[in-house]
Amino acid sequence: MSNPKVSVCLPTFNKVRYLPAAIRSVLAQEFRDFELLIVDDASTDGTSDAVLNFRDSRISYIRNPQNRGLVGNWNYCLELAQGDYAIVFHDDDLMLPGLLRREVEVLESNSKVVLVHAAAQSIDANGGVFCVSRPHSWPALTSGLGFIARYWGLNGGGYVVMPSAMFRKSLALRLGAFNPDLKYSADADLWQRMAFEGQVAFLDEMLISNRVHASQTTQKILTNSLQMLEERLKIARATRKLVAAHGGDLDRHIGRLLSWELAFDLLELRRWNATIPHALQYGRAAARVHPQVLFSFRFLTCFLLALLPPSIIRCLKRLHIRWLSSVWSAARGVYK
Secondary structure, three states: OOOOOEEEEEEEOOOOOOHHHHHHHHHOOOOOOEEEEEEEOOOOOOHHHHHHOOOOOOEEEEEOOOOOOHHHHHHHHHHHOOOOEEEEOOOOOEEOOOHHHHHHHHHHHOOOEEEEEEEEEEEOOOOOEEEEOOOOOOOOEEOHHHHHHHHOOOOOOOOOOHHHOEEEHHHHHHOOOOOOOOOOOHHHHHHHHHHOOOEEEEEEEEEEEEEOOOOOHHHHHHHOHHHHHHHHHHHHHHHHHHHHHOOOOOHHHHHHHHHHHHHHHHHHHHHOOOOHHHHHHHHHHHHHHOHHHHHOHHHHHHHHHOOOOHHHHHHHHHHHHHHHHHHHHHHHOOOO
8 A cells, every 4th residue: 555645643632622523624634645643642531532433544543652742742743654745733623624635736736845834713612713814924935034034023924823734744854853842832943944945835725723722732831931931032042043054134033023922921821810920920031031022012011911800811812803803804805
């Protein structure tokens, strides 16, 4: 039997509530030449029973005897993958119709493309859509410094929704795959390195549902503010080093966006019920390691807003997202 064209890697850990829906969304894709590698990182919530309920020859289920950690499990998935192309899909997200087919078409038609990603809609814990991505958030093709400039918000801003990203597996492995020293930003680090090896394509089509809920890894990291701060600084340093190695200089712009992200963290900490002293501790630590943040109007504004009760911050966040979604939906011609 020949190897599949695509490896859909589905690393999972204690997400039995969402995992079956994620699996069904993959199996429902009209593109059929793929394997679905479900790599269970020693879950304790009945994940194995949920997976074994599926009867599909494309599914391979591997259970790690010991927990490898988030990024370690991502890399183990890539080691096991047999396809030319790979997606590291999330165990709580949903593929929308056409994702695999459309992205394979891009990679097959242009050998210079090393990574292709797509627009997404955000869904809540119950699957309700509450936001769509901004239209035209990426050019159809970017590469190198242009990709990093876009990623770091210099030309309008944007990020790659990881479960939408299909890439050439052999290149990712040659570059060392995901950096295990990073956690929530290990994907961004790999995409940036890949962008200097070829072109990054973007499909401005809603092909993924990205779930946002309190048990996500990013939200867990946020509850440990110093860990989040360290993560922000690590990816900024790695990006500066990468840019410098290719003759670029984006230090000022990276520093500016880092200030914005630190400001965002303040509100997120409070939104997820961190105490005011906890949030203020994060603000003081951020100012010590990144003094530029003190000259950011956004940081100062968020610092003051962080004094509000979490319930008020959550309400303001919902109103803001609702407004953005209505604007972006109208721009996309999407009406609910």
